[in-house]
Amino acid sequence: MDPSYLFADSDLSSSVCDPAPAPDRCPADVVALRRLSEHLGALLSSPELGFCSDARITVGSAATGDPPREVHVHRCVLASRSAFFRERFAQGATELELRDLVEGFEVGFEALGAVLDYVYTGRVGPLPKGVCECVDEECDHVACWPAVDFMLQVLFASATFQISELVSLFQRHLLDILEKVATDEMLDILRVANLCGKTCSRLLLKCVEVVVKSDLDNVTLEKTLTSDIVKQIMKSRSDAGLHGPEGLGFPDRNVKSIYRALDSDDVELVKLLLDEGHTSLDDAYALHYAAAHCDSKITKKLLDLDRADVNRKNHRGYTVLHIAAMRKEPSIIVSLLTKGARASDLTSDGKKAIQISKRRTRYIDYEKPNQQGKASCNDKLCIEVLEQRREEMSLPLAMMSGDLHQRLSYLEARVTLAKILFPKEAKVAMDNAHVDGTLEYTSNLPTSNQRMAVDSDRTPFEMKDEYISRMRALWRTGTLTLETFKDSTALF
Structure with a gap:
């Protein structure tokens, strides 16, 4: 330029x-x-x-x-x-x-x-x-x-x-x-202007003025800005008769309890709070909150509860996928798409998640070729995930028959190679396929009789079932990799 x-x-x-x-x-x-x-x-x-x-x-x-x-x-x-x-x-x-x-x-x-x-x-x-x-x-x-x-x-x-x-x-x-x-990026300008002190006082005052009149909710302001700036914005809104897009009653005490539980990475506490019946994940916009402010693993655990509408829009007209695209977190985007999030949904100003990702990604990072064995840029991965056509694939019957050990060895080898050549892509796929929760298979495992001698409380059927779970997770890893990351397609 x-x-x-x-x-x-x-x-x-x-x-x-x-x-x-x-x-x-x-x-x-x-x-x-x-x-x-x-x-x-x-x-x-x-x-x-x-x-x-x-x-x-x-x-x-x-x-x-x-x-x-x-x-x-x-x-x-x-x-x-x-x-x-x-x-x-x-x-x-x-x-x-x-x-x-x-x-x-x-x-x-x-x-x-x-x-x-x-x-x-x-x-x-x-x-x-x-x-x-x-x-x-x-x-x-x-x-x-x-x-x-x-x-x-x-x-x-x-x-x-x-x-x-x-x-x-x-x-x-x-x-x-x-x-x-963009409205959300105004907060970054405000934050930097505040850090710069008196030299950027004009910029700071103008940003505060814009944010006061914007549709940015109070929760986002409190999570992003210093307390003195938030108080200044809240007072200006109150003086002008403005209260943000969510109104005066949000978040209430029950919603704040869920947010505190998410901040503490305590999904079990979230479940207990939901069981009390005072609010729901949808009414609390808990998925939106988690996608914006929590670790990706917490967001995935929340999704796995299957108690929220992944396509629900918040007060500002954003779906959870829109927020994940703004955050540039490919793992959350894959989780949402797997759960049925619609990539075609528009924000209130007419943007899709893919457009949000593209507008937040530097051209130099996107054009940089992926190098085998090196972690790829999150920004580029998000665009690749949203651009790929998503088709759910189940474990073929052919994978369930024949030599189980041979098929497991093959899948373990493919996934291991993917971890070496495309570490970040493999991690995203493995996390969403829940590979960590399965029993790792190695080719030098003891025979079934030897294993039974060591673990007498396990039957041969249970052993086989463990490996089938592993096979499903590995196959799902390959499927997600195929569907979302074009550079690693040759591996699978």
Whole structure:
């Protein structure tokens, strides 16, 4: 994406040392400054000048699973441009971890590169291709999540490093596009603006104003924002006669009890509360809550109770599948589809779950080929799952006959290979097939007579039944893999 698409020419030429050239400056001075900017930029970007660096910043990549990357920097440049780095280097630091520098919001390699490029050159360079663009071909990439997320990362890093001009630049652009940002993503902007403090006070006030008038429910606000911000929003809503989409009576005491049980990962307590008859999973929108805020295993346990409508919409018009797509959790999406969730259902603003996933996925991550043996990106997996045609397949009769040990050995080998080549895809499929609850089969198991001698309380029929359960789970693993992950189809 061309930087001129986001910023005016005056923004691109801004500089810490000389923010506004004098009108009477001769062209030779402008050329000299541009050449200085280019030479300083070469220090950062040119591998041939790597020997000049005397410090480095290591950037992890928990989201994509890639190995850490290093950026070689120059203490004299950073210290002269940033009081934050000046203080760090004055303490003798030469090896820095980015996650330790910018705590509270994850900043990626590309965003760090954009900030450092500005520090060295005084100019906003071209935005990294594919990083600020989503997968949806119909999107103009002005306010989709990848574009917003990148700007938030640059904003937060700039505020942390005390690069005031860059903070002002990106705050101004976020204010310009705020009305186009998805409602749920407004909370992320608000949270980062709050973390940035006084430097982003304008952005914070505008975000609060938008959220007050939005359909964001109180439960979501309380789970996402700090208590002082939530109180401010609640008071503003009350003063304006607004009470959120759920009304004044929700959540009541019984619903809150279910939410607390889910927060404690206690599904058994949820069952007890439901048995009391004061509320239901549907009335409490418990599946929506679990999909948004709980571990995926808790959501699957809740689904296995078979006491909720997986296609029920909440007060805002979202199904559980819509929320799982926003969270970018493939395991929950597979569980929901297995239970009959409709991928064709629309939100109140006309979006399907697949469109939500595409708008929240960076193009660069989606286009990156899957590598055997390495965990795939959650964002891409969600899109693949929602794009695949789902057909329920049962265990064929042929699998139930013949040499049980031979068939089990084959399936164990296939699933084991899948775990090695496609670890994340295999884990999602195995979790949803409940493989962990079955008895693992190995080819060197003792014979039936030997086994009976050891476990005299088990009959041969029970032993065979255990392995058939294992076979069903392994076969279901293969089926889910076939249906949802196209890159691993050859294994099954």
